[in-house]
Amino acid sequence: xxxxxxxxxxxxxxxxxxxxxxxxxxxxxxxxxxxxxxxxxxxxxxxxxxxxxxxxxxxxxxxxxxxxxxxxxxxxxxxxxxxxxxxxxxxxxxxxxxxxxxxxxxxxxxxxxxxxxx
Amino acid sequence: xxxxxxxxxxxxxxxxxxxxxxxxxxxxxxxxxxxxxxxxxxxxxxxxxxxxxxxxxxxxxxxxxxxxxxxxxxxxxxxxxxxxxxxxxxxxxxxxxxxxxxxxxxxxxxxxxxxxxx
Amino acid sequence: xxxxxxxxxxxxxxxxxxxxxxxxxxxxxxxxxxxxxxxxxxxxxxxxxxxxxxxxxxxxxxxxxxxxxxxxxxxxxxxxxxxxxxxxxxxxxxxxxxxxxxxxxxxxxxxxxxxxxx
Amino acid sequence: xxxxxxxxxxxxxxxxxxxxxxxxxxxxxxxxxxxxxxxxxxxxxxxxxxxxxxxxxxxxxxxxxxxxxxxxxxxxxxxxxxxxxxxxxxxxxxxxxxxxxxxxxxxxxxxxxxxxxx
DNA sequence: GTGGTCTAGACCACG
DNA sequence: GTGGTCTAGACCACG
Numbered sequence: 001x002x003x004x005x006x007x008x009x010x011x012x013x014x015x016x017x018x019x020x021x022x023x024x025x026x027x028x029x030x031x032x033x034x035x036x037x038x039x040x041x042x043x044x045x046x047x048x049x050x051x052x053x054x055x056x057x058x059x060x061x062x063x064x065x066x067x068x069x070x071x072x073x074x075x076x077x078x079x080x081x082x083x084x085x086x087x088x089x090x091x092x093x094x095x096x097x098x099x100x101x102x103x104x105x106x107x108x109x110x111x112x113x114x115x116x117x118x
Numbered sequence: 119x120x121x122x123x124x125x126x127x128x129x130x131x132x133x134x135x136x137x138x139x140x141x142x143x144x145x146x147x148x149x150x151x152x153x154x155x156x157x158x159x160x161x162x163x164x165x166x167x168x169x170x171x172x173x174x175x176x177x178x179x180x181x182x183x184x185x186x187x188x189x190x191x192x193x194x195x196x197x198x199x200x201x202x203x204x205x206x207x208x209x210x211x212x213x214x215x216x217x218x219x220x221x222x223x224x225x226x227x228x229x230x231x232x233x234x235x236x
Numbered sequence: 237x238x239x240x241x242x243x244x245x246x247x248x249x250x251x252x253x254x255x256x257x258x259x260x261x262x263x264x265x266x267x268x269x270x271x272x273x274x275x276x277x278x279x280x281x282x283x284x285x286x287x288x289x290x291x292x293x294x295x296x297x298x299x300x301x302x303x304x305x306x307x308x309x310x311x312x313x314x315x316x317x318x319x320x321x322x323x324x325x326x327x328x329x330x331x332x333x334x335x336x337x338x339x340x341x342x343x344x345x346x347x348x349x350x351x352x353x354x
Numbered sequence: 355x356x357x358x359x360x361x362x363x364x365x366x367x368x369x370x371x372x373x374x375x376x377x378x379x380x381x382x383x384x385x386x387x388x389x390x391x392x393x394x395x396x397x398x399x400x401x402x403x404x405x406x407x408x409x410x411x412x413x414x415x416x417x418x419x420x421x422x423x424x425x426x427x428x429x430x431x432x433x434x435x436x437x438x439x440x441x442x443x444x445x446x447x448x449x450x451x452x453x454x455x456x457x458x459x460x461x462x463x464x465x466x467x468x469x470x471x472x
Numbered sequence: 473g474t475g476g477t478c479t480a481g482a483c484c485a486c487g
Numbered sequence: 488g489t490g491g492t493c494t495a496g497a498c499c500a501c502g
Contacts, residue, residue: 004302007476009501023216046502078218085210085217089224092203092210093231098141099203100196103232106207107225113211114221125500127477153489164479169490177295184358185490186486243485245492259452271474282494287475303475304501314454321446321453325460328439328446329467334377335439336432339468342443343461349447350457361491363486400487477499484492 002043010045014053017043019062022077029078033063033071120161128163132171135161137180140195147196151181151189238279246281250289253279255298258313265314269299269307356397364399368407371397373416376431383432387417387425 002013021027033039036054040047054071057063061080065071074080093106120131139145151157154172158165172189175181179198183189192198211224238249257263269275272290276283290307293299297316301307310316329342356367375381387393390408394401408425411417415434419425428434447460 004305005300007303011501023213049502052502082214082217082219085214086219086227089207089210089214089219090227090231092207093228095141096200096203096207097231099200101200101204101207103228106228109204109208110211110221110224110228113208113215129477155489164481165490166480167478170477172490182359183490185361186488187358188489247492259449273474282496283475284495285493288492290475301475304473306474318450318453318455321450322455322463325443325446325450325455326463326467328443329464331377332436332439332443333467335436337436337440337443339464342464345440345444346447346457346460346464349444349451365486403487406487474501475499476501477497479497480495482492482494484490486489486491 002045011049011052011056014039014043014045014050015056015062018053018057019081022062022073023081027073029073029075031073032069033073035070120163129167129171129174132157132161132163132168133174133180136171136175137199140180140191141199145191147191147193149191151191153188238281247285247289247292250275250279250281250286251292251298254289254293255317258298258309259317263309265309265311267309269309271306356399365403365406365410368393368397368399368404369410369416372407372411373435376416376427377435381427383427383429385427386423387427389424 001017002010004010006013018027018033027033033054034042036047036050040050043050054063054065058065058071061074062077063071064074096106097103119135120128122128124131126134136145136151145151151172152160154165154168158168161168172181172183176183176189179192180195181189181191214224215221237253238246240246242249254263254269263269269290270278272283272286276286279286290299290301294301294307297310298313299307299309332342333339355371356364358364360367372381372387381387387408388396390401390404394404397404408417408419412419412425415428416431417425418428450460451457
């Protein structure tokens, strides 16, 4: 799951991993995350790196930490991630339009993606 | 145009700038780009940094360089940029769906973007 | 090892040197290469020049770089170098034939090379 | 025939072109080459570039120039080109062996090339 | 400590 | 004049 060769910093990959667990429902609002040491062992990375990732997630209000208790998925986490994703979507759509795509073409692609899933 | 504070490397910002000029039609297929020294002066960065950006654009077949002559926008550049943008769009759409958006919601957003433009 | 007078750029000479170390078994698949600073000191060239060589080797999938860790010989490196060498061999053979050599003459030369080695 | 985008200098490409004409028999020992201006026009390059190429060919004894008469293919040109090609062949063979090819494999490739021609 | 990025400025080949 | 290469040396993020 962690790609040491990627130019994406490891701590960001850890952040992404946590976000993905939330998106996929493996982790739900209020759930306790694994401890820093445990997650570090699971992922094969340095505990300091996980600590850094958790701090970043905290700043983005994705998780909150209770000293002595552990870290927990924030309550509003799903809305937050959805909003984030929609903003990225809008940007991507605008850029595609600038590159010559038209709205109906983009709608067709959405349909295609929908059918792939089904 | 160049944000020295940004975490995005300057040479990538230069790449983006060139791509934007192509998207906006300020630069067309086959056109000659400013020389490295000239562009460096315009942007207030080091010529080496522009050289690095140009090499990156070359590797992505966005431009080609003729030593002693200058750098030129590639012929297939528009298709290339459009395809790039569509791939990013697809990824963004998938992620949004995973985050809980449904297709009709995304289509509505496309409409909204379209109306903003008009 | 580095010829500053040569028309071959220093960074290409560095690339060749690394390839030779791989061919000669001084460096094996997966091995860590010296860091850019260390190799620069050994060769008496600028670290930037080594960096440029490493990037070129990376693009050719001869090595891969893990930022913060170092650069490593790729796993498939031997096959890659052998194929490269065979393509060059074929081209050289074709050119020799065009220049008037015949196949049996070329075979004789191969024998001679073989005997020299023994 | 001339690739302006290549990193190979144009004057070297012109040299190669002349050598190829000799190899292919389009030009024979003692034949007069086209004049600088004519060849420049044919190839779409600057006359100065052709001049530079001719000077290089002269230094390599591939052609000789008689002021006021023109440039001519040298008499020993075929042997010269063949020897050049054989040296390159030997180097390529050695390198292939170092990369793990064995002599019989190289002989097989020679056969294959021979059959392709037939 | 490692590689990534960047600057300032030099010299060179090519055309 | 153009891009290619190279140096010397700086600062930064990452781990």
